[in-house]
Amino acid sequence: MSRDLRGAVLYVLAAFGAGFLLGPMREFLLVPIMGRLLxxxxxxxxxxxxxxxxxxxxxxxCGVPPxxxxxxxxxxxxxxxxxLEFFTGVALRGWDLRGWAADFATLPGLLTLLAYLVFALLPRWAGAAIDTPRR
Structure with a gap:
C-alpha cells in the first residue's frame, strides 16, 4: 500500500472515530436546543x-511526501x-442515496459539503506546516 493511501486510511479512521463520538452529542444534545445549523x-x-x-x-x-x-x-x-458516512447512515438512520444527496441542497448540507472539502485539503495545508523550517 502506498504511503499516501496508508495515510488516507489512518486519517479517515481518526476523523470518522471523532465524528462518531461528536455526532451523537450534536444530534441528541445540541440539535434539540439550537437547531441543526447552529x-x-x-x-x-x-x-x-x-x-x-x-x-x-x-x-x-506514514512518511507521505509533500x-x-x-x-x-x-x-x-x-x-x-x-x-463510511453513507453506509453508516443507511444502517443507523435508514437513509437512501436520493435522500442523502438531497440533504446536501440544504444550508446545513452545504456547510457539511464545505467541511468535507476542508477535510480533504487539510493534509496538504497542515502538512505544509511540518515542512517549513523553524528559525
Missing amino acids: ALFVELPLLLGFCGWVAPRIIRR GGARLRMGFAALALLLT
Whole structure:
C-alpha cells in the first residue's frame, strides 16, 4: 500500500472515530436546543480542528511526501469518509442515496459539503506546516 493511501486510511479512521463520538452529542444534545445549523457551527470547528491536529502526525508517521501525495491522501480519505458516512447512515438512520444527496441542497448540507472539502485539503495545508523550517 502506498504511503499516501496508508495515510488516507489512518486519517479517515481518526476523523470518522471523532465524528462518531461528536455526532451523537450534536444530534441528541445540541440539535434539540439550537437547531441543526447552529449545532453544526459548534461541532465542525472541533472536528476540523482535530483533523488539522492529527493530519500532520499521520503524514509524519506514514512518511507521505509533500505535494500531490498529500492531496491524494486527503481526497482518498474523503472518498472513504463519504462511503463510511453513507453506509453508516443507511444502517443507523435508514437513509437512501436520493435522500442523502438531497440533504446536501440544504444550508446545513452545504456547510457539511464545505467541511468535507476542508477535510480533504487539510493534509496538504497542515502538512505544509511540518515542512517549513523553524528559525
